[in-house]
Amino acid sequence: MKKIIILVLISLFILTGCSSNLEKSNIKVENNDISFSIKENTLTRSRVTLILKNNSDKSLYFGDPYEVEVYKDSSWRKIEADMYFNMPLYELKPGEEKELDFNWEHGYGRLNRGKYRIIKDVYFEKEEKFYIGCEFTI
Numbered sequence: 764m765k766k767i768i769i770l771v772l773i774s775l776f777i778l779t780g781c782s783s784n785l786e787k788s789n790i791k792v793e794n795n796d797i798s799f800s801i802k803e804n805t806l807t808r809s810r811v812t813l814i815l816k817n818n819s820d821k822s823l824y825f826g827d828p829y830e831v832e833v834y835k836d837s838s839w840r841k842i843e844a845d846m847y848f849n850m851p852l853y854e855l856k857p858g859e860e861k862e863l864d865f866n867w868e869h870g871y872g873r874l875n876r877g878k879y880r881i882i883k884d885v886y887f888e889k890e891e892k893f894y895i896g897c898e899f900t901i
Contacts, residue, residue, distance in 0.1 A: 785840035788832050790882055792896035797823065797885070799897040802862060806899055809868035813881065813897050816860035823855040825885040831871050834878040834898075844870035874901050 796819035805812035817823040827848040832839045844867070855861055865881060867874070878900050886892040 785833065785835060785842065788839040788841050788882075790830075790832075790839070790894050790896075792880075792882065793893045794895050797895055798860075799883075799895045801897060801899055806901075808873040808875075808901055810864065810866040811881070811899065813863050813865065814860055815855065815863055815895075817855040817857055819887065820857050821887045821890075822857065823885055823887055825853055825855070825883055826850055828883070829865060830882045831867055831874070832880050832882060834880070839880065842871055846870035876901050 796817070798814070798816040798818060800814050800816075802812040802814050815823075815825070827850070828846070831842055831844070833842055834840070846867075846869075853861070878898065880896045880898040882894050882896045884892045884894050
C-alpha cells in the first residue's frame with residue numbers, strides 16, 4: 764500500500780513539474796497610436812481595470828478576448844488557461860477612451876508575485892489585426 768502511495772505521489776510530482784514549463788510567447792506588441800494603461804488603484808492579484816485610448820484618426824475595433832503572459836527567464840511566456848468570452852465587437856472612435864475590466868481569477872487564478880502583461884488583439888478599420896499590451900507587476 765505504501766508503495767502505491769509513493770508511486771502516486773512521484774507521478775503527481777513529475778506531472779506538476781512538467782506542466783510548469785511555460786512556452787515562449789511569439790506575440791509582438793505594437794501600441795502605435797493607442798494607449799493602454801492601468802487605472803489607478805485597480806490592480807489586484809485577480810483583476811485590473813485598464814484604460815484603452817485611441818490616439819489615431821481612425822476607428823479602432825476590438826472584442827473581449829485577452830491573454831495574460833508572465834515575464835520569466837528573460838522572455839514573455841504564455842500562461843495556459845481555460846477562458847471563455849462573449850464575442851461582441853466594440854468600436855473606439857478617434858480620441859475616445861474606454862475602461863476595460865479584466866477578472867482572470869477563473870481562468871488564470873490569483874497571480875503570484877512577478878511581472879505580467881495583458882495582451883489584446885485589435886485592428887483599425889480595413890487593416891490587419893495587431894496586438895496591444897499593458898505590463899504590470901504584482
